[in-house]
Amino acid sequence: xxxxxxxxRSASVALSPDAPYMAAGTMAGAVDLSFSSSANLEIFKFDxxxxxxxxxxxxxxxxxxxxxxxxxxxNGSGSDEFSLGLIAGGLVDxxxxxxxxxxxxxxxxxxxxxxxxxxxxxxxVRGLEFNAIAPNLLAxxxxxxxxxxxxxxxxxxxSHFPPLKGSGSASQGEISYLSWNSKVQHILASxxxxxxxxxxxxxxxxxxxxxxxxxxxxxSVLQWHPDVATQLVVASDEDGSPTLRLWDMRNIMSPVKExxxxxxxxxxxxxxPSDSSYLLTCAKDNRTICWDTVTGEAVCELPxxxxxxxxxxxxxxxxxxxxxxxxxxxxxIYNIExxxxxxxxxxxxxxxxxxxxxxxxxxxxxxxxxxxxLVSFRTRSSGSGTSASSEVFLHNLVAEETLVSRSSExxxxxxxxxxxxxxxxxxxxxxxxxxxxxxxxxxxxKVMFEDDGxxxxxxxxxxxxxxxxxxxxxxxxxxxxxxxxxLEDKVTEKVGYEGEKEAAPFAVDNGEDFFNNLxxxxxxxxxxxxxxxxxxxxxxxxxxxxxxEPEGVEESSDPSFDDAVQRALVVGDYKGAVAQCIAxxxxxxxxxxxxxxxxxxxASTCDQYLKMSCSPYLKVVSAMVNNDLxxxxxxxxxxxxxxxxxxxxxxxxxxEWTVLCDTLASKLMASGNTLxxxxxxxxxxxxxxxxxxxxxCLTTELDGKSYVDLLQDLMEKTIALALATGQKxxxxxxxxxxxxxxxxxASQGLLTTAMEYLKLLGSDDLSLELVxxxxxxxxSTEPVKEGKSAVFENSHPTGVPGxxxxxxxxxxxAVPQIQPSVPGSAYDENYQRSFSQYGGYAxxxxxxxxxxxxxxxxxxxxxxxxxxxxxxxxxVHDTQFYGRSNG
Numbered sequence: 001x002x003x004x005x006x007x008x009r010s011a012s013v014a015l016s017p018d019a020p021y022m023a024a025g026t027m028a029g030a031v032d033l034s035f036s037s038s039a040n041l042e043i044f045k046f047d048x049x050x051x052x053x054x055x056x057x058x059x060x061x062x063x064x065x066x067x068x069x070x071x072x073x074x075n076g077s078g079s080d081e082f083s084l085g086l087i088a089g090g091l092v093d094x095x096x097x098x099x100x101x102x103x104x105x106x107x108x109x110x111x112x113x114x115x116x117x118x119x120x121x122x123x124x125v126r127g128l129e130f131n132a133i134a135p136n137l138l139a140x141x142x143x144x145x146x147x148x149x150x151x152x153x154x155x156x157x158x159s160h161f162p163p164l165k166g167s168g169s170a171s172q173g174e175i176s177y178l179s180w181n182s183k184v185q186h187i188l189a190s191x192x193x194x195x196x197x198x199x200x201x202x203x204x205x206x207x208x209x210x211x212x213x214x215x216x217x218x219x220s221v222l223q224w225h226p227d228v229a230t231q232l233v234v235a236s237d238e239d240g241s242p243t244l245r246l247w248d249m250r251n252i253m254s255p256v257k258e259x260x261x262x263x264x265x266x267x268x269x270x271x272x273p274s275d276s277s278y279l280l281t282c283a284k285d286n287r288t289i290c291w292d293t294v295t296g297e298a299v300c301e302l303p304x305x306x307x308x309x310x311x312x313x314x315x316x317x318x319x320x321x322x323x324x325x326x327x328x329x330x331x332x333i334y335n336i337e338x339x340x341x342x343x344x345x346x347x348x349x350x351x352x353x354x355x356x357x358x359x360x361x362x363x364x365x366x367x368x369x370x371x372x373x374l375v376s377f378r379t380r381s382s383g384s385g386t387s388a389s390s391e392v393f394l395h396n397l398v399a400e401e402t403l404v405s406r407s408s409e410x411x412x413x414x415x416x417x418x419x420x421x422x423x424x425x426x427x428x429x430x431x432x433x434x435x436x437x438x439x440x441x442x443x444x445x446k447v448m449f450e451d452d453g454x455x456x457x458x459x460x461x462x463x464x465x466x467x468x469x470x471x472x473x474x475x476x477x478x479x480x481x482x483x484x485x486x487l488e489d490k491v492t493e494k495v496g497y498e499g500e501k502e503a504a505p506f507a508v509d510n511g512e513d514f515f516n517n518l519x520x521x522x523x524x525x526x527x528x529x530x531x532x533x534x535x536x537x538x539x540x541x542x543x544x545x546x547x548x549e550p551e552g553v554e555e556s557s558d559p560s561f562d563d564a565v566q567r568a569l570v571v572g573d574y575k576g577a578v579a580q581c582i583a584x585x586x587x588x589x590x591x592x593x594x595x596x597x598x599x600x601x602x603a604s605t606c607d608q609y610l611k612m613s614c615s616p617y618l619k620v621v622s623a624m625v626n627n628d629l630x631x632x633x634x635x636x637x638x639x640x641x642x643x644x645x646x647x648x649x650x651x652x653x654x655x656e657w658t659v660l661c662d663t664l665a666s667k668l669m670a671s672g673n674t675l676x677x678x679x680x681x682x683x684x685x686x687x688x689x690x691x692x693x694x695x696x697c698l699t700t701e702l703d704g705k706s707y708v709d710l711l712q713d714l715m716e717k718t719i720a721l722a723l724a725t726g727q728k729x730x731x732x733x734x735x736x737x738x739x740x741x742x743x744x745x746a747s748q749g750l751l752t753t754a755m756e757y758l759k760l761l762g763s764d765d766l767s768l769e770l771v772x773x774x775x776x777x778x779x780s781t782e783p784v785k786e787g788k789s790a791v792f793e794n795s796h797p798t799g800v801p802g803x804x805x806x807x808x809x810x811x812x813x814a815v816p817q818i819q820p821s822v823p824g825s826a827y828d829e830n831y832q833r834s835f836s837q838y839g840g841y842a843x844x845x846x847x848x849x850x851x852x853x854x855x856x857x858x859x860x861x862x863x864x865x866x867x868x869x870x871x872x873x874x875x876v877h878d879t880q881f882y883g884r885s886n887g
Contacts, residue, residue, distance in 0.1 A: 025067030059104035073130025090125030141175030237265035319359030372749030448724035
């Protein structure tokens with residue numbers, strides 16, 4: 001819809017240069033439907049937010065005569081009283097009235113709104129215009145051929161310069177139109193119905209150029225070019241020659257260009273102030289055409305009415321908005337974008353080139369670019385002021401300075417790839433961390449970077465345990481330790497009963513006496529014995545204890561049991577003897593007899609003993625003897641997770657370390673102990689599960705930290721864990737996290753650092769987004785010299801505490817995989833399918849059947865638990881700690 005607003009008036013129009021107002025004065029020679037002869041000046045307001053199509057009247061006053069021309073100038077007085085400028089009306093009686101539009105809008109008295117009356121001309125005033133550069137100057141021209149320049153610095157007391165009137169070739173009759181030069185303040189042009197156009201120099205007070213075409217056409221209107229100071233266009237209202245002609249004052253022999261399109265004489269014309277390539281004309285052929293002055297072709301046309309348009313204007317506040325007054329008695333407000341456009345074959349003007357108006361061109365602008373770049377431009381006017389060029393600026397924009405400094409510091413540490421530097425980094429982060437969870441996490445990560453052979457010790461110490469001191473002697477000194485414990489117990493017992501003269505009764509077991517005296521030194525030490533009691537003198541040291549052969553056959557409290565065991569031993573029936581001892585609950589005797597028999601008997605007897613025992617620490621022994629640490633992990637209370645992890649660190653084999661730690665972590669996670677689960681996942685080298693837990697805290701803001709700071713904390717821990725484990729294949733969720741972090745780094749201009757993080761992900765099975773991001777970074781950075789290797793490629797530690805590095809991150813398919821000792825795992829099918837929504841990325845295989853990757857923390861090889869060690873342990877347990885036999 002081209003017409004957006006309107007008002008039913010037959011009036012000449014002037015638009016306010018600085019406010020959304022329009023002045024309309026009753027047109028001379030036009031009548032309305034009521035045939036009224038009155039004349040009025042009205043002020044209308046442009047309200048494009050209102051749905052009402054009728055323009056509201058906000059001020060009016062009567063006029064003594066009708067208007068031939070109306071002009072609205074800026075405030076030339078500098079007074080706030082005329083903040084909206086002045087309205088000048090050229091009347092049919094030759095006078096010019098001046099109004100203050102501000103008082104008209106305020107509906108003050110008419111005599112107050114009319115601030116001046118200029119009487120100089122004879123005949124209708126058709127030429128009237130304010131100077132755009134010096135708004136206090138008003139030029140007027142009438143039928144008498146004189147041109148007057150009025151100074152309205154004081155509107156109530158106007159003054160005028162001597163009138164200008166041409167002679168000879170510059171002689172003009174009825175002035176039809178005049179126009180100020182838009183670039184040179186003192187240059188004025190006027191045209192007349194006798195076909196002569198004159199350019200006046202007000203400094204010289206005389207005409208400097210006059211010209212006419214060969215046939216001296218009747219000229220109705222002229223306009224100076226808004227941008228080219230020496231060019232103007234003149235039109236004729238003669239029906240026989242309705243063309244527009246563009247003249248250049250530097251050569252007036254012939255026009256520069258002609259615009260042919262109207263079939264009858266042109267009445268009015270207006271040059272677009274926002275784009276000098278658009279010229280609007282209306283003619284007697286009932287057409288209003290917008291011309292492209294560059295190509296000389298018609299661009300669009302306003303909807304035709306039933307009568308002529310006699311006055312057209314461009315609205316200076318909004319580009320593309322025009323007003324057109326017609327003899328239909330209507331003033332229409334149009335949007336040029338809604339008017340019909342000409343194309344190929346649509347008119348007789350030829351092909352119209354599609355070109356955007358200049359008001360669509362932005363004078364300034366800015367746009368963010370990839371890699372932390374900001375490009376901006378602004379319009380720079382040339383020295384002559386006739387054309388403009390653009391200046392383009394490229395800025396490096398850093399919005400997250402903290403991220404840049406922390407990332408650079410972190411990169412400088414991990415560039416060397418030395419474990420000592422990484423250990424120092426973890427220690428520093430541990431000290432700087434504000435939360436207890438972060439301190440524990442960095443403490444465990446620090447252990448991962450300990451030197452060869454010390455990682456196990458450091459982890460045990462971190463868990464609160466210390467290893468026993470190593471003895472210099474090669475021979476096992478367990479007997480000495482046992483006797484020391486025994487002596488301490490007996491001395492304590494002696495002191496407790498010092499006041500008693502009689503020894504405390506204590507049950508005697510020959511098998512127990514035998515094992516008590518078996519490891520003692522061979523020295524003759526008197527021992528007092530009795531049938532059911534024995535006591536050790538406090539003055540005798542434990543090193544003097546020696547077995548004493550009994551003088552006769554010792555009697556037993558159960559002769560039938562002794563006889564059955566002896567008969568089985570005589571014939572070599574060790575199995576029967578062991579069975580008799582177990583039935584009589586004499587486990588120590590059973591173990592000794594089983595040790596004499598075959599290994600299978602010994603193993604079954606030990607197993608039976610461990611099953612019958614209820615001691616918690618014997619559960620640990622059972623798991624060690626049976627090499628079934630998984631049952632220990634599944635049955636041990638979770639509140640003792642540190643002891644369980646320490647046991648795994650001490651006794652777990654290399655191939656089962658990951659599985660056991662993963663299982664313990666999953667149980668802790670299920671119980672809600674997130675921190676303990678995270679630490680166990682770290683020990684297992686399960687980077688995906690660890691980061692998954694850390695990512696839960698990755699919110700918009702937490703504990704006063706922004707999202708970027710939280711992401712930096714997360715990536716520092718993730719990269720440290722990745723360097724410790726040597727893992728180079730990540731799940732899809734972790735890839736997304738690295739991608740997001742790399743994007744943020746790239747947005748801050750850290751393109752090289754972002755690329756190094758992306759290289760951690762390898763080049764296989766990358767999502768389309770990651771491939772695009774890598775390509776953008778690669779194309780945005782200069783080629784890196786061949787000698788400079790990637791930061792993270794060589795930043796892994798060269799060795800692992802306690803183990804030699806592997807050649808493969810994951811075992812070859814041909815290598816037999818180690819099956820778990822118990823069914824079930826925290827990494828089942830659900831884990832492998834949990835990230836399938838990320839574009840088909842295949843996560844790495846489950847952690848259960850794999851050997852630990854290179855550079856991953858694994859405890860040193862667990863000590864072998866032999867049968868001899870086991871029997872000595874059982875001996876210490878049964879005989880020394882309890883002081884009696886299980887039988």
